[in-house]
Amino acid sequence: MGIVRVQEAPFDFGAEAQAFADAQSGMGAVVTFTGIVRDLEGTLSHMQIEHYPGMTEKALAKITDDAHGRWSLGGSLIIHRYGTLGPDDMIMMVATASKHRKDAFEAAMFLMDYLKSRAPFWKKEEAGGAADWVAARDEDEDALKGWE
């Protein structure tokens, strides 16, 4: 079963990971990934994440279905936030459960690669009084080619 949550509120990574693991049965592996707001230059005041309500949930559900079709998964979880986030805030998390670690690791990578470039989220960074939309990176698009 795949769970998708798109929310403005912060989430408790530890509690979410534990609840996800507790909900599994007969799974030998749980993999989690968490994305955190970076402040590479030390000047970031905050980040705005915009999304496309409706399409976001559909896109994440499709990515989830694709992952479940490709690997043997007991469950998966995607939580992605929108709104205003500060440096070191958690933006999103992914969790996958499988009988074996390889499926869980690969499915988590797949979910991350696709949600970066195929789910309608856009990041805007505000630093030093200036605000700039984060540009998509070619290497993120290239990462999808490895899964085709």
Added chain:
Amino acid sequence: MNIMYFAWVRERIGAPSEEIETRAATVADLVEELRGRGERHAAAFADLSALRVAVDQELTDFDAPLAGAREVAFFPPMTGG
């Protein structure tokens, strides 16, 4: 038809969405019509390689047909994760 804009496309247009009457057959035809709506639209649609499009919340291409479409969204490449 409901036209939606996100991220810098929304900022350049100056509105998150607009309702328009159109007979455009494809997304590309619709873009031509939208370019004619004024300077802001012309600027937003100046470089299509910088834009992505979704028809009824499905990612698609600029040559996609619009028959029966209710909602078309334009936005830059996505930056989730």
